[in-house]
Amino acid sequence: MRNSYKDDSFGSRIAEKAKARQAIQDRIKARPGPGDPEFEKIRAEREAIATARRLRLAERKAEKEEKLAREKAEREAKELAEKTAREARELAEKEEADRIADEAIALLADQKSARDARYAARKARKGGKRARKAQALM
Secondary structure (H helix, E strand, O other), rough: OOHHHHHHHHOHHHHHHHHHHHHHHHHHHHHOOOOOHHHHHHHHHHHHHHHHHHHHHHHHHHHHHHHHHHHHHHHHHHHHHHHHHHHHHHHHHHHHHHHHHHHHHHHHHHHHHHHHHHHHHHHHOOOHHHHHHHHHOO
């Protein structure tokens, strides 16, 4: 280490730079290379980690797809149930409307027959050519 910037000469700084460069090169050369058992061990560990990672990702993807398929099936079943309930409700409402319409038609027919009977009775009381014919037919 240098004590002060002023104490250093240009030559000493260049020498320190060369020493640092040489130390880096020595560290790089000291690392195990291909074919070295330590290098192969590290490579095998990395491959095992990568394989485990791929397996976990595949499992997660399969779980996600299964979950999505299950949710889709549940959603379709729910929509089908809602559609069936809606159709049943609409059918019941239509049947109720038809029943009310039939009752209204029957009521109108009863009212018309009662009105016709009153009209015929009034004509019979007043007497007339048509009333006599009507009584003759009865």
